[in-house]
Amino acid sequence: CGVFGAFTQNGGPVLEDVYLGLYALQHRGQESAGVAWVDDNNAIRTQKGNGLVHLALDQEALAKIDTRCAIGHVRYSTAGGSDPRNIQPLTASNSRGSVAVAHNGNITNAEALKQYLENRGAIFHSLTDTEVLLHLMAHQPHKPMIDAFVDSLRRLKGAYSLVMILDGKLVAARDPWGFRPLVIGQRDRIIYVSSETCALDLVGAKALREVAPGEVVVIDKDEIKSIRIPVQTKCHYQCSFEYVYFARPDSILAGRSVYAVRKALGHCLAKRAPCLSANMVTGMPDSGTIASMGFAEGSTLPYEKAIVRNRYVGRTFINPTQRVRELGVRIKLNPIHDLIKDRKIVVIDDSIVRGTTSQRIIAMIRAGGAKEVHVRISSPPVCFPCYYGIDTPSRVELAAARMNIKELEKIIGADSLEYITVDDLVQAIGLPRNELCTACFTGEYMEGETQDELEL
C-alpha cells in the first residue's frame, strides 16, 4: 500500500496535493483509494472508491474543499480482501474526538489482538489488521488520544507505516523495525508525509528526513514533534524487496536511490552469472528494465529493448485469479520479432514468484524464433512468504520453494536460469545486513518469529 498526508501550517487547502501524492504512489496499490480530511467543525470526512486513484476519487470535487489536514491511501490487499468496508483511511470517533488512519504494512499479531479485544466486547467493522489499532485506542478511554495511540503501538508486532488525523493534527508513525518506508517533506509551510519521495517530488516538496523506525511524528500548526514508541528492538528490518521491485525507481529509500540499487543488482548479476555466449540482453518490462541495463554494462553484451509493454495495462501480479494472471502477460507484453529471431538472448527480471511471467514470456520469445533464452533474476530466489505487507503467496505457490533451480529452469523453459545471492543483494543495497529484512529469501523472520506462528 501507499500512504500520504499533508498539513498546512498557515492555511490554504491541501486535499488536492494528497490526491496528487496518491497518484504518484499508484504503483503501491491499485485495488482501491481513499482520502480523509478535517472539516470546519473538526469532524473527519472521507471519499473512497475501488480501483485506480482517478477512478476512485473525484479530483475536481476534492480540489474545491478547503482543509488544513488530509491523508490518503492506495490499497494493495494483503489482509482483508477487496470488501468496500476495508478501503482506507479507516475512521472512528468518540467523545474525545475523531481519528482517521491509513496504513501500509501488516500487523503480525493482529489476530491475537483481535481475539483479546473481541473477548472484551469490541465489534469489528472491517477485516483489516489496521482496525485493531483503533480498538486498542478506544480501550484506553482515560488517556488523551495521542497517549492512547502511542501506548497501542507498543502492543503491535510487524510492519506499520501510518499516517493519521488525530486531534485535528497530522500524525505519522513507523514501526520500531522500520519495514516499510515513510518520509517527511516540506513545501513552504506545508508539511507532507509520504511512503516514497517520488510523491514529494510531484507536489514540489523537499524531503526533510525519514520517519525513524520506532518514531511517532506529530505535526500541528506550530511544530513537528517527535515521540518514541517504547519498544526495544535488536535491529532494523527495512524491506529489501522495496529496492528490488516495489518502490518506484525515482524514489530514495534510506538515502539510497532505488534506480542506482537496481542498476547495481544488474552489475552483481553479470558478475555472478554472466552469459557471454549470448548475442544480447533485454529486460522484462518494466520490473526488469533497470537491472538489465546494469547487466548489459557489466557483461558488455549489447542491450536491446526487445520486449514491448502495453503501457495501459496494470501490473499483472495485482490481478487476483490465476487465469487472469496468465492472460495478463500476453495482454501486457510482446517481443519485437526482428530483434529476437535466430538470436541467443539473456532476459532479466527482478523476481520469480509463481513463475507464470517467466514461463509465458520465454514461450513467446521462442515462438518468435529465438535460438536460446537465458533467464537471469536480479534478486535471490523467493522461497518464503512475506508477512510484512508485500503480498507474496503461500509457500506452496512459490515456484522457488516448490522446486530447485534446475527444475524451475525446466518448468519455465529456459536454457539456463540463475540468480544473485543474498550477500549480493545486501551489497548492492549498501546498508548493513542487520538493517535489512531478507525474510522472503532466507526464511529468517524478525526477532524469532517463525513461519508456523505467522501462518495463523
Ligand code: 5GP
Ligand atoms: P510470477 O509471474 O513469477 O508469479 O511473478 C513474477 C513477476 O511479478 C515479476 O516480474 C515481478 O516483477 C512481479 N511482481 C509483482 N508484484 C510482486 C510482489 O508483490 N511480489 C513479488 N515477489 N513479485 C511481484
Ligand code: SF4
Ligand atoms: Fe520485504 Fe521480503 Fe521482508 Fe517482506 S519478507 S518485508 S518482502 S524483504
Ligand code: MG
Ligand atoms: Mg515484472
